[in-house]
Amino acid sequence: MAPVDRLQPKFVDYIPDDVEAGVLYVSRRFSTATHLCCCGCGHEVVTPLNPAKWSIAERDGRVSLTPSVGNWSFPCRSHYIVSDNRILWASSMSPEAIAAVRRRDIQDAVRLAPPRPSWVRRLLAGALVAWTSTVAAITRPWRK
Ligand SMILES: [Zn+2]
Structure with a gap:
């Protein structure tokens, strides 16, 4: 295509x-x-x-x-x-910059999400951040 x-x-x-x-x-x-x-x-x-x-x-x-x-x-x-x-x-971004954008997205998602008990929010934020670090670790081997 x-x-x-x-x-x-x-x-x-x-x-x-x-x-x-x-x-x-x-x-x-x-x-x-x-x-x-x-x-x-x-x-x-x-x-x-x-x-x-x-x-x-x-x-x-x-x-x-x-x-x-x-x-x-x-x-x-x-x-x-x-x-x-x-x-x-637009120019492509380094894995570090991508991870930073993802972290900001997660913070926004958590901030703008409907109110939930704080322990649920903490759990959610923890899970998403863990996933983001995994992605960053996976993308690293392709770096120059
Ligand atoms: Zn494409």
Whole structure:
């Protein structure tokens, strides 16, 4: 599959099983958006739309996603910004930088999560941080 340099938004209730390349499916109903990785690797990228994750802005039928899309868990590790349907390629990040972003994501997720007993929150944060360190350890061997 060839890389794409733009995404056409398609507003749907349900994300289809066959996600088409070059289309950004947006489901307001399920607060999520999905597209195929713009590098052309064919991996499906799911961007939940909520205050801890992504937000989508519409202008004259064109969409922008904030923040950038970083596909750290795919072999391609592509990183790009969707702005007015266009793909702006961003630089790739080091495993340390990726781990830092993940930690921030986890903190946001914990902070913005509905109130839970504090022991549940601590358990959750502990589990997620453990998982993040594992990912960092796994990604390290590929470093130059
Ligand atoms: Zn890719």
